[in-house]
Amino acid sequence: MEIVVCIKQVPDAFEVKIDPETKRIIREGVDSIINPYDNYAIEEAIRLKERFGGTVTAISMGPPQAERALRDAMAMGVDEAILLSDMAFAGSDTLATSYTLSDGIKKLGKFDVIVCGRETFDGSTGQVGPEIAHHLNISYITYVSKIHNISDGVMECSRLMEDHYEELKACLPVLITVVKEINQPRIPSLKGMLKAKKAQINTWKSENLEGDISCYGQDGSPTRVVDVWTEQMKKDGRVIEGETEKVTDVLFDELKKLGIV
Amino acid sequence: MAAIKINHEKCTLCKLCIDACPFGAIEIRDEKLFINENCNLCGICVKTCPEGALSKEESVVSFADISSYKGIWFFAENRDDKLCPVAFEMLNAALQLKRDIGEDVAGILIGNNVKKFASELTARGADKVYVIEDSMLEHFQEETYASAMAQLIVKHKPNIVISAATMIGRAFIPAVAAKIRTGLTADCTDIGIDPETKLLVQTRPTFGGNLMAKIICRNHRPQMATIRPKMFEESSDVNNGQPDIIIEEFDKSSLLNNIAILKKERMQNTVVIQEAEVIVSGGRGVNDPKNFEMIRELADLLGGAVGASRAAVDSGWIPYPHQVGQTGRTVKPKIYIACGISGSIQHLAGMQTSDYIIAINKDPDAPIFRVANLGIVGDIFEVIPVLIKKIKEARKC
Numbered sequence: 001m002e003i004v005v006c007i008k009q010v011p012d013a014f015e016v017k018i019d020p021e022t023k024r025i026i027r028e029g030v031d032s033i034i035n036p037y038d039n040y041a042i043e044e045a046i047r048l049k050e051r052f053g054g055t056v057t058a059i060s061m062g063p064p065q066a067e068r069a070l071r072d073a074m075a076m077g078v079d080e081a082i083l084l085s086d087m088a089f090a091g092s093d094t095l096a097t098s099y100t101l102s103d104g105i106k107k108l109g110k111f112d113v114i115v116c117g118r119e120t121f122d123g124s125t126g127q128v129g130p131e132i133a134h135h136l137n138i139s140y141i142t143y144v145s146k147i148h149n150i151s152d153g154v155m156e157c158s159r160l161m162e163d164h165y166e167e168l169k170a171c172l173p174v175l176i177t178v179v180k181e182i183n184q185p186r187i188p189s190l191k192g193m194l195k196a197k198k199a200q201i202n203t204w205k206s207e208n209l210e211g212d213i214s215c216y217g218q219d220g221s222p223t224r225v226v227d228v229w230t231e232q233m234k235k236d237g238r239v240i241e242g243e244t245e246k247v248t249d250v251l252f253d254e255l256k257k258l259g260i261v
Numbered sequence: 262m263a264a265i266k267i268n269h270e271k272c273t274l275c276k277l278c279i280d281a282c283p284f285g286a287i288e289i290r291d292e293k294l295f296i297n298e299n300c301n302l303c304g305i306c307v308k309t310c311p312e313g314a315l316s317k318e319e320s321v322v323s324f325a326d327i328s329s330y331k332g333i334w335f336f337a338e339n340r341d342d343k344l345c346p347v348a349f350e351m352l353n354a355a356l357q358l359k360r361d362i363g364e365d366v367a368g369i370l371i372g373n374n375v376k377k378f379a380s381e382l383t384a385r386g387a388d389k390v391y392v393i394e395d396s397m398l399e400h401f402q403e404e405t406y407a408s409a410m411a412q413l414i415v416k417h418k419p420n421i422v423i424s425a426a427t428m429i430g431r432a433f434i435p436a437v438a439a440k441i442r443t444g445l446t447a448d449c450t451d452i453g454i455d456p457e458t459k460l461l462v463q464t465r466p467t468f469g470g471n472l473m474a475k476i477i478c479r480n481h482r483p484q485m486a487t488i489r490p491k492m493f494e495e496s497s498d499v500n501n502g503q504p505d506i507i508i509e510e511f512d513k514s515s516l517l518n519n520i521a522i523l524k525k526e527r528m529q530n531t532v533v534i535q536e537a538e539v540i541v542s543g544g545r546g547v548n549d550p551k552n553f554e555m556i557r558e559l560a561d562l563l564g565g566a567v568g569a570s571r572a573a574v575d576s577g578w579i580p581y582p583h584q585v586g587q588t589g590r591t592v593k594p595k596i597y598i599a600c601g602i603s604g605s606i607q608h609l610a611g612m613q614t615s616d617y618i619i620a621i622n623k624d625p626d627a628p629i630f631r632v633a634n635l636g637i638v639g640d641i642f643e644v645i646p647v648l649i650k651k652i653k654e655a656r657k658c
């Protein structure tokens with residue numbers, strides 16, 4: 001079975017800091033990590049391989065340094081990795097990103113299951129997975145929380161909606177987006193890390209893909225970010241210390257003022 | 262190819278653009294300004310440069326007949342044979358846009374036996390309702406909903422299409438946008454009309470709420486956005502003349518697909534936390550699944566829902582659907598009460614845009630206090646029972 005996992009490199013949430021003066025995100029020294037949800041996607045892809053056989057290929061679109069995220073994925077147990085990196089991809093919104101990724105996946109050839117995270121930490125649109133499915137003309141299921149079985153080209157899985165779980169059956173090929181509940185991602189083994197360090201990561205540029213070049217990058221992106229600014233995180237809040245009775249009184253009065261008691 | 266162009270003769274290497282770039286895409290190489298692959302072409306640098314040394318080149322790709330797209334559509338979500346409150350929030354958002362561009366507001370109902378909801382929408386201000394009914398649409402499924410909605414859009418060419426950023430909206434609207442090859446702005450906290458260009462201006466948080474962005478869709482139609490629940494009030498009753506209810510004919514064969522729903526299992530005790538006005542959340546400090554009863558009791562008294570930090574969910578004290586944060590749910594209630602939650606950045610990412618935040622934590626240095634409007638330094642096992650008692654007493658008299 002051919003399994004593809006789509007991963008994105010994002011800035012490490014722990015370290016996103018805002019410059020109090022310029023109100024910009026400080027980038028210097030900020031580490032990049034695999035998008036948190038994508039660790040669950042990688043883990044599930046590897047588990048599928050372990051349960052049903054096959055190979056796992058990780059694919060990412062991003063700047064050259066995104067290679068590191070792919071190596072980290074290989075350290076966990078991914079077999080092959082493809083980086084789609086080209087200035088022509090800059091400024092992609094989700095439509096262009098998903099188009100480009102689907103071109104990369106088409107170039108890989110055969111695929112049975114494509115696994116995506118539910119959303120990213122930076123863009124957090126959750127749109128890339130469903131849009132890839134459209135470009136590849138295959139079915140997709142969002143918020144998958146468990147894969148029960150795959151046999152005879154049919155996957156049985158559960159997914160989590162707002163107030164209920166659903167059990168579904170889907171014919172392969174299928175794309176899924178996964179929620180955290182699906183598994184507990186493994187820590188890479190030392191052996192895995194050594195292997196990943198030496199592994200070959202293929203980088204494909206726009207000319208290596210067969211799609212319509214006008215659909216890549218900003219030219220292929222209907223949306224435009226016209227302004228960005230940072231929000232003040234710090235509220236001008238007050239912090240109360242003291243006897244339980246006293247602080248609870250303050251709290252109670254506040255809830256009264258807010259109109260909920 | 263679109264790109265940021267540098268006029269090196271004008272550039273004084275003042276570095277203002279380097280500081281301004283949110284993506285770390287500008288650097289100095291060989292004593293010259295250089296734009297690297299991190300560039301998102303957002304154009305902030307162009308605005309920052311005092312010398313006019315930066316400019317943005319855009320290749321204009323234009324949609325054939327933009328001006329023929331008219332009307333403001335909203336997806337009227339229904340679940341369990343009821344219209345969702347978010348449907349009326351979207352209706353209200355659409356009505357606000359109508360004030361600025363004067364186009365008709367139409368609700369889209371998709372499902373089985375949903376025609377009966379149409380009059381509720383028209384009674385609250387919708388000029389038109391399109392109904393797409395079929396037994397195959399009884400249960401939500403990404404592909405059937407997306408294909409029904411996309412067909413309708415291709416046929417009637419609306420200018421704007423909005424939907425709530427609920428799990429359902431976020432699951433199928435991207436496929437609609439991709440089918441039509443138009444843009445989609447996710448999870449907006451505000452939308453409005455630019456007075457000059459009449460374009461839809463969409464505001465949304467990213468990076469867990471740390472970075473806000475304004476996004477437009479200039480050359481493609483419809484302009485599409487998903488909008489967070491609770492950003493707009495529900496619309497109220499109006500009398501708007503003679504509304505239209507249109508039962509749409511559509512190609513039912515397009516609903517055939519490869520996916521079957523085998524069964525649905527309702528979760529017990531869950532309120533959809535994204536839609537709650539008040540959330541009381543427990544973290545590691547709650548210490549035990551039994552103690553969540555206390556959190557739940559407070560939530561019930563306040564008419565709210567129960568949330569949790571990742572630590573509490575990972576310890577198995579409360580199921581994952583309650584998790585608030587980066588790998589859980591993003592919420593923005595009117596009041597968020599964090600009990601025994603330290604406030605890791607990942608948790609903050611999911612709740613810091615709440616209107617009013619209260620934190621109870623025994624550690625005065627807990628990071629949660631940095632985002633709290635009111636912080637109570639205290640033991641939740643002392644404070645909460647006393648608070649519950651007070652609320653009950655107050656209600657009695």
Ligand SMILES: Cc1cc2nc3c(=O)[nH]c(=O)nc-3n(C[C@H](O)[C@H](O)[C@H](O)COP(=O)(O)OP(=O)(O)OC[C@H]3O[C@@H](n4cnc5c(N)ncnc54)[C@H](O)[C@@H]3O)c2cc1C
Nearest residue numbers: 006007061093094116117119120123125126127128446447
């Ligand atoms: C401030 C800001 C706001 C933005 N708002 C919007 C918007 O509203 N609408 C819009 O269309 N675009 C928007 N974009 C652009 C969008 O973030 C990029 O297109 C991004 O490359 C992909 O979207 P995402 O990060 O939201 O991915 P998501 O759709 O949230 O990612 C879901 C999953 O898709 C896969 N995936 C996503 N990106 C990649 C990748 N590069 N390589 C491999 N796998 C991937 C992963 O499995 C991931 O878990 C915005 C960008 C910025 C900087």
Ligand SMILES: Nc1ncnc2c1ncn2[C@@H]1O[C@H](COP(=O)(O)O)[C@@H](O)[C@H]1O
Nearest residue numbers: 545546572601603622623624627640641
């Ligand atoms: N009984 C308690 N009452 C209030 N806060 C608590 C209590 N026990 C632990 N905490 C706080 O709960 C938080 C747990 O955070 P963490 O361990 O990071 O998940 C810490 O900030 C503790 O200070």
